[in-house]
Amino acid sequence: METAVSENLARIRAGIAEAARQSGRDPASITLVAVSKNQSPERIDSALAAGQRVFGENKVQEATEHWGARKPDLPDLRLHLIGPLQTNKVRAAHALFDVIETLDRPSLAEALGAQERRTGRKLSHLIQVNTGEEPQKHGILPSDLPSFLEVCRKDAGLDVRGLMCVPPIEEPPALHFAFLAELARRHGLKELSMGMSADYGKAIPLGATFVRVGTGIFGARRENQP
Numbered sequence: 001m002e003t004a005v006s007e008n009l010a011r012i013r014a015g016i017a018e019a020a021r022q023s024g025r026d027p028a029s030i031t032l033v034a035v036s037k038n039q040s041p042e043r044i045d046s047a048l049a050a051g052q053r054v055f056g057e058n059k060v061q062e063a064t065e066h067w068g069a070r071k072p073d074l075p076d077l078r079l080h081l082i083g084p085l086q087t088n089k090v091r092a093a094h095a096l097f098d099v100i101e102t103l104d105r106p107s108l109a110e111a112l113g114a115q116e117r118r119t120g121r122k123l124s125h126l127i128q129v130n131t132g133e134e135p136q137k138h139g140i141l142p143s144d145l146p147s148f149l150e151v152c153r154k155d156a157g158l159d160v161r162g163l164m165c166v167p168p169i170e171e172p173p174a175l176h177f178a179f180l181a182e183l184a185r186r187h188g189l190k191e192l193s194m195g196m197s198a199d200y201g202k203a204i205p206l207g208a209t210f211v212r213v214g215t216g217i218f219g220a221r222r223e224n225q226p
């Protein structure tokens with residue numbers, strides 16, 4: 001029998017607290033983002049029943065299926081978009097999410113800024129950095145960060161709080177976490193979204209303020225979806 005979501009959540013929360021303690025950090029400075037992509041409604045309800053309120057999704061349409069009906073009843077729910085955002089889905093994403101972690105190009109920043117001005121609702125944003133400079137991966141190149149930050153803030157008027165990365169699978173993640181932390185420090189950015197089920201314990205000593213954990217909480221994802 002698979003381990004219950006509530007037990008997994010308790011174990012991950014304890015792991016976060018332990019990693020924080022060992023690195024002399026306040027556990028309250030780290031937010032667990034439960035990644036509910038490709039998970040069943042039952043598992044999502046179990047996480048909610050266990051008190052989890054911050055969730056991450058990587059697709060706007062699936063996020064709407066998961067959260068559209070639940071959100072009105074959950075005033076303290078916080079939804080993070082952690083996957084690439086197409087410009088034609090900005091309106092739907094802006095209506096559903098609280099934090100966009102994947103700013104990665106000027107046209108997206110402009111579209112989000114325009115939607116915030118139209119509606120008067122400001123979100124929090126993180127810039128995704130392609131720390132490994134992988135051609136197939138989303139995120140801006142580290143060398144483009146200063147100019148992109150300027151576009152996001154000055155031109156688009158976005159509230160950029162920090163940076164996010166997904167390290168290359170074949171490299172030690174800690175190198176990328178340390179690099180992302182250095183970039184954030186250089187630009188005075190407070191939030192760092194880094195670390196997943198396999199490596200959140202390595203991201204916390206390096207300054208992660210958001211850890212994005214999916215399978216570690218919910219178990220294996222349904223396979224018919226990527």
Ligand SMILES: *Cc1c(COP(=O)(O)O)cnc(C)c1O
Pocket residue numbers: 035037058082083166196197198212213214215216
């Ligand atoms: C799926 C996903 C995660 C969660 O990964 P797990 O290994 O299941 O914890 C974290 N971040 C991003 C960007 C993802 O797409």
